[in-house]
Amino acid sequence: MPMSASFAQRLLPHVHSIAQEFGTPFHMYDELGILESGHEFNAAFSGLDGFREFYAVKALPNLRILEILRNELGFGFDCSSTAELAMARQLGASGEDIMFTSNNTSADEYEQSLDHGGCILNLDDLTFVRKLPRMPELICFRYNPGTSNFGNSIIGAPRSAKFGLRHDQVIAAYTEARARGARRFGLHAMVVSNERRHRRMAAILQMLLEVCGEVTAATGIRFEFVNVGGGIAIAYRPGERPFKLQAFADLAVQLLDAFEREHGYRPKMYMECGRLITGPHGVLVTRVLNVMSKYRSYVGVDASMSDLMRPGMYRSTYNHITVVDRAGQELRGPLGAVDVVGSLCENRDKFATDILLPPVRENDYVVIHDTGAHGHSMGFQYNGRLRPQELLLRRDGSVELIRRSETVDDYLRTQLDFESRRFTPAGGSQRSRSIVAAPTASTASGSNSRSS
Ligand SMILES: *Cc1c(COP(=O)(O)O)cnc(C)c1O
Secondary structure (H helix, E strand, O other): OOOOHHHHHHHHHHHHHHHHHHOOOEEEEEHHHHHHHHHHHHHHOOOOOOOEEEEEHHHOOOHHHHHHHHHHHOOEEEEOOHHHHHHHHHOOOOEEEEEEOOOOOOHHHHHHHHOOOOEEEEEOOOOHHHHOOOOOOEEEEEEOOOOOOOOEOOOEOHHHOOOOEOHHHHHHHHHHHHHOOOOEEEEEOOOOOOEOOHHHHHHHHHHHHHHHHHHHHHHOOOOOEEEOOOOEOOOOOOOOOOOOHHHHHHHHHHHHHHHHHHHOOOOEEEEOOOHHHHHHHEEEEEEEEEEEEOOOEEEEEOOOOOOOOHHHHOOOOOOOEEEEOOOOOEOOOOOEEEEEEOOOOOOOOEEEEEEEEOOOOOOOEEEEEOOOOOOHHHOOOHHHOOOOEEEEEOOOOOEEEEEOOOOHHHHHHHHHOOEEEEEEOOOEEEEEEOOOOOOOHHHHOOOOOOOO
């Protein structure tokens, strides 16, 4: 949903003064919007006893945001790496507040996930049952149906996806886990991405409940929960219809009622949405550096694909763009087709191709919508383009810096600030201070903002 009228009203008139204070570019997140979406989400599922959302940390891994989601909305966290686990635990989450859904998991990740109060461990492969250093009481498996009913160009078709257990492996997985000491059980799937149809989400629940029924019949195991994953769409284009959350929740109640009638018990339902919760409540604010006429017309801004990968990475995606002047007024005038581009030496570095904009001038602000999930977190440093700052528009209207921009010092730290080591395979290793010269005063002070 291109930014809400309320977010636009609270942000756009102040864009210039915020840019003067913090510099550009920045991702700006809207606390009010996130809270509204979160409350609406919880309310939609209030008919489902024990329902819980485990926010997908990878969507917006910022401690300040995660703290809001945990403290104000009661969300748990869906983590898939040790760094994400560390963030969740730093905020006081542990045990059943965390689902750990890794794939191609390492021994170290198992250790980390089981230590420090543990988590709900979600195993992605049958071999992991034996590889786990110890079997926790509560265990979950990720299921891959292998059918072509799910998936799309972003997540891929289930049959060619690297995730989850094959259908014929499921009963063995639960039987072996129980033999190793597991006593409580869950079942998980994540098989769609940016899914618009609520019936598709209901079909995932139905599929999981069928698998539960099979396992229960074969083993007597009763499932404590099913986790239908995330992957719910937001409307990136103006006028697009939003996902019908309440209709999905109502179907979920019916499916769980039917399951209970047939099997005599009722699993809880969990979800792990990222995009739906925070996606629409973030924007990337950039400043126009150059207006250029080549074989096409270009508006060059001070952010690049490294600050927001989605438009350049996936064909057919769209992120809405608004251009405002220093007064926060949307530009007007005859429309012309332009590409909005960054500075990477890579031609996919475009936020938009052939979009119609009124005449844009240097120092106008180009606001790119829907960056509140899988935006900053997918960023990278290719070409020495450093990751941008993140700001939070608080409910009282103040603006809080919640992650600073990276500096040249940050970029060089892993090459300069470490104990260097030289290893000769036949002759052992020697240690010394970093072999590269320490930074000179001019690089050490490397500016932390790309403009002022
Ligand atoms: C990425 C991911 C999610 C969140 O996806 P959204 O599209 O942001 O809802 C949830 N679960 C798993 C396992 C994921 O990999």
